[in-house]
Amino acid sequence: MKKTNPTTLWRRLFLLLIYAIFLFGSSFSFAQNTGKLHHYAEFVNPFIGTDFTGNTYPGAQSPFGMVQLSPDNGLPGWDRIAGYFYPDSTIAGFSHTHLLGTGAGDLYDISFLPVSTPIRKSAEPLGVHSRFSHAEEQAEAGYYRVRLSDYDIDVELTATERVGVQRYTFPTSQGLVILNLAKAMNWDRTLECEIRQVDSVTIEGWRFSDGWARNQKVFFRTRFSSPVKSMEFQSDSLFQHGVVHLSFDLPMRNLTVCTALSPVSVEGARKNLEAECPIIDFDRTRRLVQRKWDELLSRIEIQTEKPVQDTIFYTALYHALSAPTIYSDVDGGYRGPDGKVHIANGWTNYSTLSLWDTFRAAHPLYTLICPERVNDFVQSFLAFEKQHGRLPVWPLQGSETDMMIGYHAIPVLVDACLKGLTSANPVEVLEACVRTATDTSYRDIDKYLKYGYIPYDGGKAMNSDDWSLSRTLEYSYDDACIARLARHLGQDSIAKVFALRAQYYKNLYEPVSDFFVPRNSQGQYQADFFPEAYTPHICESNAWQYFWFVPHDVSGLIRLSGGKKAFESKLDCFFSSAPSADDELPLFSTGMIGQYVHGNEPCHHVAYLYNAVGKPEKTQRYLRQIMGELYQNNPAGLCGNEDCGQMSSWYVLSALGFYPVDAADGRYELGAPLFEQAKIHLSSDKSLEIKAPGAVGGQVFRHHRFNGKKNRATYIEDALLRQGGTLEFLP
Numbered sequence: 001m002k003k004t005n006p007t008t009l010w011r012r013l014f015l016l017l018i019y020a021i022f023l024f025g026s027s028f029s030f031a032q033n034t035g036k037l038h039h040y041a042e043f044v045n046p047f048i049g050t051d052f053t054g055n056t057y058p059g060a061q062s063p064f065g066m067v068q069l070s071p072d073n074g075l076p077g078w079d080r081i082a083g084y085f086y087p088d089s090t091i092a093g094f095s096h097t098h099l100l101g102t103g104a105g106d107l108y109d110i111s112f113l114p115v116s117t118p119i120r121k122s123a124e125p126l127g128v129h130s131r132f133s134h135a136e137e138q139a140e141a142g143y144y145r146v147r148l149s150d151y152d153i154d155v156e157l158t159a160t161e162r163v164g165v166q167r168y169t170f171p172t173s174q175g176l177v178i179l180n181l182a183k184a185m186n187w188d189r190t191l192e193c194e195i196r197q198v199d200s201v202t203i204e205g206w207r208f209s210d211g212w213a214r215n216q217k218v219f220f221r222t223r224f225s226s227p228v229k230s231m232e233f234q235s236d237s238l239f240q241h242g243v244v245h246l247s248f249d250l251p252m253r254n255l256t257v258c259t260a261l262s263p264v265s266v267e268g269a270r271k272n273l274e275a276e277c278p279i280i281d282f283d284r285t286r287r288l289v290q291r292k293w294d295e296l297l298s299r300i301e302i303q304t305e306k307p308v309q310d311t312i313f314y315t316a317l318y319h320a321l322s323a324p325t326i327y328s329d330v331d332g333g334y335r336g337p338d339g340k341v342h343i344a345n346g347w348t349n350y351s352t353l354s355l356w357d358t359f360r361a362a363h364p365l366y367t368l369i370c371p372e373r374v375n376d377f378v379q380s381f382l383a384f385e386k387q388h389g390r391l392p393v394w395p396l397q398g399s400e401t402d403m404m405i406g407y408h409a410i411p412v413l414v415d416a417c418l419k420g421l422t423s424a425n426p427v428e429v430l431e432a433c434v435r436t437a438t439d440t441s442y443r444d445i446d447k448y449l450k451y452g453y454i455p456y457d458g459g460k461a462m463n464s465d466d467w468s469l470s471r472t473l474e475y476s477y478d479d480a481c482i483a484r485l486a487r488h489l490g491q492d493s494i495a496k497v498f499a500l501r502a503q504y505y506k507n508l509y510e511p512v513s514d515f516f517v518p519r520n521s522q523g524q525y526q527a528d529f530f531p532e533a534y535t536p537h538i539c540e541s542n543a544w545q546y547f548w549f550v551p552h553d554v555s556g557l558i559r560l561s562g563g564k565k566a567f568e569s570k571l572d573c574f575f576s577s578a579p580s581a582d583d584e585l586p587l588f589s590t591g592m593i594g595q596y597v598h599g600n601e602p603c604h605h606v607a608y609l610y611n612a613v614g615k616p617e618k619t620q621r622y623l624r625q626i627m628g629e630l631y632q633n634n635p636a637g638l639c640g641n642e643d644c645g646q647m648s649s650w651y652v653l654s655a656l657g658f659y660p661v662d663a664a665d666g667r668y669e670l671g672a673p674l675f676e677q678a679k680i681h682l683s684s685d686k687s688l689e690i691k692a693p694g695a696v697g698g699q700v701f702r703h704h705r706f707n708g709k710k711n712r713a714t715y716i717e718d719a720l721l722r723q724g725g726t727l728e729f730l731p
Helices: 006-024 266-276 282-297 307-320 362-369 371-388 409-418 426-437 445-451 468-488 492-501 504-508 554-560 564-576 606-613 616-630 646-656
Strands: 028-030 037-039 068-072 093-095 111-115 137-140 143-148 153-159 163-169 174-180 189-199 202-210 216-224 230-233 243-249 254-262 300-303 333-335 341-343 667-670 677-681 687-691 703-706 709-711 715-717 725-730
Touching: 068 143, 068 153, 068 163, 111 153, 111 254, 143 282, 153 282, 163 266, 163 282, 174 254, 202 266, 216 266, 254 266, 282 307, 300 307, 300 646, 307 646, 362 371, 362 409, 362 646, 362 677, 371 409, 371 426, 409 426, 409 468, 426 468, 426 492, 445 468, 468 492, 468 504, 554 564, 554 606, 564 606, 564 616, 606 616, 606 667, 616 646
Parallel strands: 687 725
Antiparallel strands: 028 037, 068 093, 093 111, 111 174, 137 143, 143 153, 153 163, 163 254, 174 243, 189 202, 202 216, 216 254, 230 243, 300 677, 333 341, 667 715, 677 687, 703 709, 703 725
């Protein structure tokens, strides 16, 4: 036997290593804490949030993808808003659209279920299903797997932006798949559906539905890896061509199913399928989507001492990058809120915009780690305004749900303009903002302008609540953002009008109680006011929790409260006044520390307000408590609805050590970094290194140094961070 020269052997091994790094370079990155190659998608635990109140789904998705391919337990209910609830043990289908922790039950479009005889069926609403075990379930970013125990079928899921890819492994060579377009859950109901065969391996059709997303239209095209042997429509369905049984001969026992979605047409779905899934190869698709996840997730590197922190952090980042969702075909076609088809020319249209939540932290996070998408968000907002007459509030699948309050597209637009992250004309952006904020036919803006607040009597009820106090405060904040952009553009007359409106929050301040108190149209404060009470006048909160929502004028709020000492005392009381054991708390009051509620968004900035009174140690103490106790690596690891990434974006930014109290003022308050070293890759040639010696041990930081320059301020400007360099936290 010929011997190999050791030098030659090592050279070959070295070349193989270089080739492997070149081949998989986009999928792997060096983690500082171990010095080993890491596959970032494997850090992600999509089961976090699938129990308790998180309302997340564990299935497969590409970053910001139109498709969210995930299992559905088959039963309705608030716990199953995302289709899947971890304590359940049944799966009734794998559908292609889901909402990430919104508390709103809609979508579940284009549902497939592989089965074998005998088919297990229960009374509706569960219907055909299978049992499963979590011991035979796996999930990571871009991939999901489960065994359907009643049928002995293994199911694997992955997805591109617009295509869901499933692989079934059957126990025999006979495969049977049910496609059910008629099944609806929670708020969703099918209006019209159709399935038709194109050729031996292709079917297409559509599902039109109504629910939270009104008049929703989803078109699809599916290609199978094996020919369809038979196609049998179910006559007991309410829809003649809405439920079909598809049988297959499968010598290798495997069937791969590729389904493209389109909001426009079956032709749009065909183009999406050809562009994103040109060949049927499950493993190749899985590798491609996980490379996309790896590339985005690796834009933040952290140094941790405990592997569980990697999981919690990168799962939070994964959730933050799962919405908004793409809502246009590869050719730019999309369906607008006017019901017409439009073309996004040179940009990508987005929907699933939970703006009441995500303006706070998610959108500021995007400006740092994926600024290349910000212009698409801006163009989506502006196109929506042209087609609908107002900027979006909570758009879903081309429809305005009008859920929640404020007009919070405005801080996102203003932030993008001031940071120079959009090609949109800022004057046109300002005009769109002003049109929305002066539409007196909408949500009591007429009364807001007449009284300087929204009275709790005689207004337009929203979901049986008037939410008058909350709407007044939130309009005031959005108006401050408009004034900011107007000043930037030299539009002084507009700036003056909206700067005045930004002070309307003061019109609800009642000095005796030191709270914002609802007022009626005669100017009288609510007589039976009690700050701990949850009333129809305050949105998903009480007066304690909404007192702090003046992010644009914290100094003004401090003056109203009697100065810094009084403000600090009120903050102390807020975090220590816990509800009694027999208090009836609403569904959204979770993750409580005193009256602070981390499970709902109005409180998310409050811990940072101690900075404004010179007490950063208290900010840091509560931040460490929130991050340490309320984010865990288990299915119940989120203390509230994920809300399209806001809950997780708060964690990502706070764990890095800073947070935007005002989402559009270009400033981050400094907090309590969890990691002693971290790095944000801002662009191809810029990065921000974060150093916080002693962070793991709970060091209190009172100063910071940026690129060698020491600063005693409790905040840092976004413009500095995006220059890149080194941010050091100092005791």
